[in-house]
Amino acid sequence: MKIHEYQAKALLAQYGVPVPRGEVVYSPEEAGAAAKKIGGSVVVKAQIHAGGRGKGGGIKVAANTGEATEIAKKMLGMRLVTHQTGPEGRVVQRVLIEETLPIERELYLGVVLDRAQGKTVFMASAAGGVDIEEVAAKTPDLILKETIEPGMGLAAYQARELAFGMGLAGPAMNGAVAAMAALAKAYEGIDASLAEINPFIVTRDGKVLALDAKINLDDNALYRHKDLLELRDLNEEDPLEVEASRFGLNYIKLDGTVGCMVNGAGLAMATMDIIQYAGGNPANFLDVGGGASADQIKNAFRILLSDANVKAVLINIFGGILRCDTLATGVVAAARELNVKVPVVVRMEGTNVELGRQILMDSGLNFTVADGMRDAAEKVVRLAQ
Secondary structure (H helix, E strand, C coil): CCHHHHHHHHHHHCCCCCCCCCEECCCCCHHHHHHHHHHHCCEEEEECCCCCCCCCEEEECCCCCCHHHHHHHCCCCCCECCCCCCCCCCEEECCCCEEECCCCEEEEEEEEECEEEEEEEEEEECCCCCCCCHHHHHHHHHHHEEEEEECCCCHHHHHHHHHHCCCCCCHHHHHHHHHHHHHHHHHCCEEEEEEEEEEEEEECCEEEEEEEEEEEEEEEHHCCCCCHHCCCCCHCCCCCHHHHHHCCCEEECCCCCEEEECCCCCHHHHHHHHHHHHCCCEEEEECCCCCCCCCHHHHHHHHCCCCCCCEEEEEEEEECCCCHHHHHHHHHHHHHHCCCCCCCCEEEEEECCHHHHHHHHCCCCCCCCCCCCCHHHHHHHHHHH
């Protein structure tokens, strides 16, 4: 689950990471009042779940209260387009009013799980303030890493090595060491899948602060953090993905024309791969799970068909916990209720497969039953075209 910058900073501050003074607002009038409270010049920052806001016009400096009000008036309600939003952009519904700071250096700090090691890795770089992916691709030697041993946290000597590696000394180094330890604790404490500060700044008087912050929370751990669930902003998520989550379905919208319904993430990935191998493009990732009911199947079908780009549907199910006859019953009910017009190809194997196929054939509906994954992919791609 993604959260906004101002929410991420509030969480980090609870763990001792220094952040600038700021206030999130929802109207130009509130922006002016916040700027007056902070005093002096401020930065007006659009709050959307995407990076590259500055390049898209989503971060502006205001010299006074009046300017802050005018900038907020233009920014609120605008459709902000960045390299991460896609051409459709995101509508700005709130802005962060934050104090300006005398920046001397911009650094990068990040914590993420290294799946190859099965351990958390703390990353730091002197090349902050720019896309870290670009730094990693062009100058990987500038990315410093320290592996965090489970249950140990980021050790003081590791934080000092990272600080020295970024060229810090004196008060700035001490502040950075403390901030890195706090960031590592925050990552573990809130069950994040990513915690990133870019830029992590050093001011001219030697202070360090998180000028920006990005946190992704592990969905699988949110049951332990009911308070963090309240940070979810449904306006920043795809409506179909939000709808799917209400029924316990894992749905991710893609750009293709072949709708995919499967049970199991591994089978979903294989299905998307074989559709592309057959010359098509998947329109989504939709995993109904191992124990889906007929009602969930019906809702999954409805969500699939809500995407206007879908020209054909491939249902690829291995009947283990989810029996093939249960799947077939749900598919037939959904097709009748939704008056499905697009071609539907079904490939199923496993428990009660013959009964499932019989239910499809007896339905009187225009289903194409495939023999194997390759046959299914070739048929659905041909029908989608």
